Amino acid sequence: MNSILEKLSFYYKKKRLKNPNYGFLFEEPPENEYVVFDTETTGLNPKVDDILSIAAVKIKDNKILLNEKFNVIVKPDREINEDAIKIHGLRKKDLESGISIEEAVDRFVHFIGSRPLVGYYLEFDVAMINKYFKKLSGTTLPNKQIEVSALYYDYKIGLIPQGFVDLRFDSILKDLDIPTFGKHDALNDAIMTALIFLKLKNK
Template sequence: MKIFERLKIEFKKKQLKNKDYLFLFEEPPEDEFVAFDTETTGLNPKEDDILSIGAVKIKNNQILLSERFYQLVKPVKEINEESIKIHGLRKKDLENGIDVYEAIDKFVRFVGNRTLVGYYIEFDIAMINKYFKKLSGTTLPNRYIDISGLYYDYKIGIIPQGNVDLRLDTIIKDLDIPTFGKHDALNDAIITAMIFLKLKSI
C-alpha cells in the first residue's frame, strides 16, 4: 500500500465515531472483491437519494451468485417522472423498501473490508458516503476499482491516440458480456463483475 493511501486510511480511522465499523479498517483479503451499483433519483450526490443497492461478491476470479445483496430503499422525497424513466422504480415498487440508513448499514456489513468494483464508481461511493458518514463519522476506507478506467487502459493500448467510447453498452458489446433482461442494481452489479473479470484476464 502506498504511503499516501495508508495515511488517508489512518485519517479516516481517527474520524471514526462508531467502533462497530472498525472491521472496515482491517487488511482486505486477497483476490476478494464486491461489485456494486446503486439506483438513485438523479446524478447529484448532494441532492439526490438512493432507491436501491445491488452487490455481488467475487472470489478467486469467480462471481459468487449465492452471495449477493439487493435492497430497495424507501425514498426520502417524492420521485419525479424523469428519474423513473432511468431506473424504472415507481413509488409502489419502493413501498417495501427500508430506511436508507438501515440499508447502508446492511450493505457495509455485506461488503466488509473487501475492495469495491463499479462503473464510474466514484459517484456510487459518494452516494453511499452521504449516509455512511452520518452513521460512522467517516467515509468508506475501502479500496475501489473503476471498470471504466480499466477498460480505457485496455483500449488505449490497442488504439493509441484514439477516442475510447466508455458507455456501458459499448463496453458490454465489445467484451461480449451477456446481459439480463431486467435492468436493476443487482443485475448491473453482476454485469460489472463480469466486465471486471474479463478485463482482469486480458
C-alpha cells in the same frame, strides 16, 4: 495500498471513525475477494439526490458468488418525482415496501466488509453511500476502489495507443463480448460490471 496518499487517506478515515461497530472496515481484506456494486438514484448529484436501490455481488477467486448477492430497495423519506422512479423500472409500491436508507447502508457496509470495491463510474456510487455512511460512522468508506472504465481504457490504449476509446457501458459490454441483461437495474448492472472486471483482470 501502494501510494503514500492512499495510506494517509486510510489512516485519516480510521482516525475519524466515531462508531466502533464499523471498525471491521479497517481490517485486512480477504485475499482475492472483491465486491462489485451499483446504486439506482433519483439523479446525479450526491448532495441533493437520493438512493432508490443498492445491489452488489461478491467475487472470490475469479468467480461471481451469485448466492451471496446483496439487493435492497430503499423507502424514500420524502416525496420522489414519478419520472425519477420510472427511469429505473421501479414502481411506487416497490419503494413503499423498501427499508430505510440508514438500514440499507448499514447492511451494505456489513456485506462489503473491508473488500475492495469495483464499479462503473464508481466515484458517484461511493459518494452516494458516503453521504449516509458518514452520518452513521463519522467517516467515509476506506475500501480500495477499482474503476472498470479506467481498466478498460488502459486495455484499449495498450492495443491502439492513438485510438478513441468509447467508455459507454453498453459499448464496453459489446466490445468484450459480454451479454447484456434485460433491464438496467442495480443488480443486473452489478453483475455485468463484475463480468467486465473479470474479463479485464484476466487479460
